[in-house]
Amino acid sequence: MARYDRAITVFSPDGHLFQVEYALEAVRKGNAAVGVRGTDIVVLGVEKKSAVKLQDSRMVRKIVSLDNHIALACAGLKADARVLVNRARIECQSHRLTVEDPVTVEYITRYIAGLQQKYTQSGGVRPFGLSTLIVGFDPYTGVPSLYQTDPSGTFSAWKANATGRNSNSIREFLEKNYKETSGQETVKLAIRALLEVVESGGKNIEVAVMTREHGLRQLEEAEIDAIVSEIEAEKAAAEAAKKAPPKET
Amino acid sequence: MKLDTSGLESTSPFFGSGDELCPELSAAPSFSLPLSTDFDEFQKDTKATLKHAKGTTTLAFIFKEGVMVAADSRASMGGYISSQSVKKIIEINPYMLGTMAGGAADCQFWHRNLGIKCRLHELANKRRISVTGASKLLANILYSYRGMGLSVGTMIAGWDETGPGLYYVDSEGGRLKGTRFSVGSGSPYAYGVLDSGYKFDMSIEEAAELARRAIYHATFRDAASGGVASVYYVGPNGWKKLSGDDVGELHYHYYPVTPSTVEQEMAEVAGA
Numbered sequence: 001m002a003r004y005d006r007a008i009t010v011f012s013p014d015g016h017l018f019q020v021e022y023a024l025e026a027v028r029k030g031n032a033a034v035g036v037r038g039t040d041i042v043v044l045g046v047e048k049k050s051a052v053k054l055q056d057s058r059m060v061r062k063i064v065s066l067d068n069h070i071a072l073a074c075a076g077l078k079a080d081a082r083v084l085v086n087r088a089r090i091e092c093q094s095h096r097l098t099v100e101d102p103v104t105v106e107y108i109t110r111y112i113a114g115l116q117q118k119y120t121q122s123g124g125v126r127p128f129g130l131s132t133l134i135v136g137f138d139p140y141t142g143v144p145s146l147y148q149t150d151p152s153g154t155f156s157a158w159k160a161n162a163t164g165r166n167s168n169s170i171r172e173f174l175e176k177n178y179k180e181t182s183g184q185e186t187v188k189l190a191i192r193a194l195l196e197v198v199e200s201g202g203k204n205i206e207v208a209v210m211t212r213e214h215g216l217r218q219l220e221e222a223e224i225d226a227i228v229s230e231i232e233a234e235k236a237a238a239e240a241a242k243k244a245p246p247k248e249t
Numbered sequence: 250m251k252l253d254t255s256g257l258e259s260t261s262p263f264f265g266s267g268d269e270l271c272p273e274l275s276a277a278p279s280f281s282l283p284l285s286t287d288f289d290e291f292q293k294d295t296k297a298t299l300k301h302a303k304g305t306t307t308l309a310f311i312f313k314e315g316v317m318v319a320a321d322s323r324a325s326m327g328g329y330i331s332s333q334s335v336k337k338i339i340e341i342n343p344y345m346l347g348t349m350a351g352g353a354a355d356c357q358f359w360h361r362n363l364g365i366k367c368r369l370h371e372l373a374n375k376r377r378i379s380v381t382g383a384s385k386l387l388a389n390i391l392y393s394y395r396g397m398g399l400s401v402g403t404m405i406a407g408w409d410e411t412g413p414g415l416y417y418v419d420s421e422g423g424r425l426k427g428t429r430f431s432v433g434s435g436s437p438y439a440y441g442v443l444d445s446g447y448k449f450d451m452s453i454e455e456a457a458e459l460a461r462r463a464i465y466h467a468t469f470r471d472a473a474s475g476g477v478a479s480v481y482y483v484g485p486n487g488w489k490k491l492s493g494d495d496v497g498e499l500h501y502h503y504y505p506v507t508p509s510t511v512e513q514e515m516a517e518v519a520g521a
Contacts, residue, residue, distance in 0.1 A: 098389060099382035107374060140410060 075164025117153025304473030306435030380414030
């Protein structure tokens with residue numbers, strides 16, 4: 001058999017896999033990404049770096065679809081993401097071919113997580129430097145789901161989650177403010193969460209929504225701006241309400 | 250397609266590694282292929298004399314209440330009837346059945362293998378595999394062995410989330426979805442009875458009787474079919490064996506022998 005390169009991901013004396021932990025660091029430096037699950041809708045939002053002047057921003061899409069009913073956003077090394085997304089897309093079609101059924105969100109998440117894990121236990125390769133947020137609808141029951149994977153290859157289901165830069169703050173916000181929502185309310189919640197860490201403005205965030213009937217839809221900058229203004233108006237109203245009562249007494 | 254040897258792994262450790270006194274556990278089980286480039290012509294004469302090419306009658310159809318599956322139970326090698334009690338309806342799992350036509354060993358082994366794959370799918374995905382998926386798995390495996398001499402003509406019948414399902418799968422790699430199928434040397438006779446008596450709106454008893462009669466008529470005319478006519482029903486709660494009647498007895502049930510008048514007279518005289 002061919003000689004493998006010396007394995008890069010090996011245990012440390014106190015039981016850590018340093019390469020995996022360094023990969024998580026790379027994720028922490030990546031752009032913030034947030035995902036929220038509603039009763040009939042799932043929303044993904046990603047922080048966009050302020051548009052470089054000459055770059056054609058329409059070509060840079062951070063939220064991608066894996067199949068008609070599944071979408072993915074990620075934080076971390078974008079080049080690694082491209083490879084992972086391609087493999088996942090092939091697997092979605094391969095599943096359709098072998099069992100004549102679209103994949104479930106759980107299945108493709110398990111596949112992506114399995115792929116990420118394989119690269120932590122093979123010789124001569126490094127782990128993928130990204131965490132993904134995967135959203136979609138079950139092809140038969142129509143139930144929406146949100147899953148997250150990370151470089152170690154673990155995955156879990158979430159009602160709402162964030163990854164990437166300042167994900168802890170976003171998650172705290174979501175924990176405080178999450179409730180079962182549907183339709184536009186879910187979109188607003190996702191954008192509000194993202195605005196905690198991103199300078200406000202439609203230019204700096206990219207949002208996509210997915211419904212059972214219409215599949216994945218990227219929101220236009222104008223739409224996002226409109227929702228952001230709505231959110232800011234609500235915030236201002238809340239601030240005003242807080243200040244008003246003491247004056248009355 | 251890559252040859253699927255997953256069914257050959259982790260079974261018997263004894264692969265005849267040559268040493269009869271202390272058989273060692275072989276590393277990777279594999280089977281050696283014959284030293285021939287033309288698999289279809291390989292030992293064609295031997296195969297022709299045995300001629301157990303799908304000497305059987307099996308049928309299945311979908312109706313209002315579910316799926317009805319029926320088969321005979323004769324195994325023949327040329328003109329020799331090797332068995333009258335072969336189980337030709339194979340229970341893949343509690344809600345899916347497969348029928349056997351062609352090579353008995355091939356059908357039994359690959360249906361068992363399919364059962365394993367279906368169970369693994371259930372465990373991994375926390376939901377039952379559909380009849381569509383199961384039949385596709387089997388068809389893909391058979392396709393990968395195309396030209397190597399497998400003889401399988403099977404119907405996969407079951408009940409899944411989308412309702413009753415029926416697929417015909419064969420060793421050429423073909424896979425057809427349908428509502429009425431009959432496979433085997435007795436199938437033309439079975440089709441005659443089945444097609445003329447079929448209605449979608451039948452009760453379970455009516456459908457079972459139709460299936461039983463179709464098998465009986467096929468065994469009557471086809472030499473390679475006989476034995477016992479088994480009838481199974483697949484419904485929302487899984488499959489259930491409804492009956493297994495000897496076709497000889499079925500013959501006298503459908504066509505009872507009426508004693509002629511002369512004999513009756515003599516009996517009376519004896520009584521008086």
